[in-house]
Amino acid sequence: MDDFYVIFEGERLEYHQIVIALFVIVGAAFALVGLSASWLLSPTNPTHGKGISFESGVDAIGEPWIRFRAGYFVYAMLYVIFDIEVVFLYPWAVALGSEATGWFILVEMVLFVVILLGGLAYAQKEGALQWH
Amino acid sequence: MNEWLRALISVLLLLVIMLVNGSMTIYMLRKVLGHMHLRLGPTELGPAGIAQLIPDIVKLLVKEDRHPNKTDYWIYAIAPILVFVPGLMAYAAIPFSEDLIASDMTYGFLMTVGFLSIIPLGIFAAGYASYNKYSLLGAMRSIGASISYEVPLILSAIVPIMLAGSLNLREIVLAQANSLWFIIPAFPSAIIFFICALMETANVPFDLAEAETELIAGFSTEYSAMRFGFMYLTEFSNNFILASLMVVLFFGGWTLPFVPAEIIEPIAPIIFVLKSYLLIFCFMVVKGSVSRFRVDQMAALGFKVLVTSALIWALIFGVGYKIFLMTVGGGA
Numbered sequence: 262m263d264d265f266y267v268i269f270e271g272e273r274l275e276y277h278q279i280v281i282a283l284f285v286i287v288g289a290a291f292a293l294v295g296l297s298a299s300w301l302l303s304p305t306n307p308t309h310g311k312g313i314s315f316e317s318g319v320d321a322i323g324e325p326w327i328r329f330r331a332g333y334f335v336y337a338m339l340y341v342i343f344d345i346e347v348v349f350l351y352p353w354a355v356a357l358g359s360e361a362t363g364w365f366i367l368v369e370m371v372l373f374v375v376i377l378l379g380g381l382a383y384a385q386k387e388g389a390l391q392w393h
Numbered sequence: 394m395n396e397w398l399r400a401l402i403s404v405l406l407l408l409v410i411m412l413v414n415g416s417m418t419i420y421m422l423r424k425v426l427g428h429m430h431l432r433l434g435p436t437e438l439g440p441a442g443i444a445q446l447i448p449d450i451v452k453l454l455v456k457e458d459r460h461p462n463k464t465d466y467w468i469y470a471i472a473p474i475l476v477f478v479p480g481l482m483a484y485a486a487i488p489f490s491e492d493l494i495a496s497d498m499t500y501g502f503l504m505t506v507g508f509l510s511i512i513p514l515g516i517f518a519a520g521y522a523s524y525n526k527y528s529l530l531g532a533m534r535s536i537g538a539s540i541s542y543e544v545p546l547i548l549s550a551i552v553p554i555m556l557a558g559s560l561n562l563r564e565i566v567l568a569q570a571n572s573l574w575f576i577i578p579a580f581p582s583a584i585i586f587f588i589c590a591l592m593e594t595a596n597v598p599f600d601l602a603e604a605e606t607e608l609i610a611g612f613s614t615e616y617s618a619m620r621f622g623f624m625y626l627t628e629f630s631n632n633f634i635l636a637s638l639m640v641v642l643f644f645g646g647w648t649l650p651f652v653p654a655e656i657i658e659p660i661a662p663i664i665f666v667l668k669s670y671l672l673i674f675c676f677m678v679v680k681g682s683v684s685r686f687r688v689d690q691m692a693a694l695g696f697k698v699l700v701t702s703a704l705i706w707a708l709i710f711g712v713g714y715k716i717f718l719m720t721v722g723g724g725a
Binding site: 326353 | 396397400401403404405407408453454455456457458459461462463473474477478481482485495496497498503523524525526527528529533536537540541543544547548551552554555556558559560609614615618619620622623688689692693695696697700701704705707708711712714715718719
């Protein structure tokens with residue numbers, strides 16, 4: 262399995278990549294088969310009432326596709342920051358236990374995380390973590 | 394040729410496992426919640442009502458598939474596939490036993506979490522395209538939920554990964570086979586991971602995207618028949634993925650303490666699945682006992698409590714672990 266690969270458009274694909282590609286193909290194919298089976302087996306009787314959007318038994322007032330604010334905008338920004346931070350933390354976590362790494366990476370990461378925690382505390386103090 | 398066959402068989406097998414997991418979890422949910430409500434759940438068809446699953450699936454197949462006339466049709470139509478395919482791909486790296494892994498990737502944990510985080514995008518597409526106010530609100534909420542659980546979920550897994558020194562799920566399990574289950578040194582991580590798993594699977598305290606008392610059915614309000622079926626199948630099979638990730642990270646995967654490897658080897662997948670279902674049972678007990686959070690409370694919980702505590706705990710643990718290794722020098 263380890264030395265198995267396929268050349269696809271000049272790129273070398275490993276076994277794991279092929280499995281992932283197969284997952285996409287088989288998953289999509291299965292979903293399509295299921296949906297077409299449903300399409301073939303189910304009755305069709307469109308009436309006016311079935312074609313309007315559901316609104317607890319009354320006709321909806323106004324368009325559903327309107328602009329409205331996402332209350333979590335600041336959270337979304339923080340999410341991006343922390344997601345990137347996690348990318349840095351993972352190699353560190355994997356390498357931490359090995360004997361080859363010394364004290365240096367520990368001190369480095371402590372500084373990095375403390376700065377980020379300081380940032381989070383500052384965001385909290387400034388009221389950025391309030392839901393508007 | 395052998396490898397192609399192995400790949401295809403493993404994918405098809407996992408597809409079947411996903412379908413069985415999805416429907417079994419639905420059945421189990423009805424039974425567990427029923428007993429928690431002092432009623433019986435399904436009882437009529439088959440032993441303990443288990444055959445109820447078959448008419449349920451048939452019903453999904455033969456129902457009329459209606460949608461509002463004004464939907465953004467192509468997005469509406471592909472959204473169930475967008476939800477279903479990543480839900481299936483998340484099974485790729487799950488180690489049912491030492492050999493039963495579809496794709497033994499070195500970065501298996503990150504890939505699984507990555508596939509899971511595609512699902513909210515499909516849910517958002519479904520909610521947006523449905524031409525319904527409830528769906529749009531549910532879609533926005535599902536994105537809001539995903540940004541509040543993803544970071545603590547990944548951060549809380551750092552401690553077991555530190556201990557195992559690998560991102561490969563099989564190696565994480567093997568690291569626990571000869572020592573402690575990581576739940577013991579990493580107990581706070583396990584708690585954070587459990588809460589985030591509840592958020593990820595949209596179990597009740599955090600099921601804001603489909604809060605049926607507020608939003609009818611949230612993002613899936615305008616979905617019916619098999620399209621609805623695929624989205625809910627994925628939702629329920631995600632319970633298994635999160636539970637099995639937790640089993641891998643904290644509960645020793647397919648291993649059992651004090652039991653030699655020769656005895657475990659033939660029954661390893663059974664042990665793994667049983668452990669996962671035990672955790673799904675815990676999810677359901679929580680689901681039956683607590684009431685729903687508000688959406689701002691959930692984001693506040695995610696960022697103020699979970700991220701901070703996961704980060705501080707990872708830092709404390711990392712420092713302590715390194716000092717332990719450098720001074721005592723126990724073989725890592």
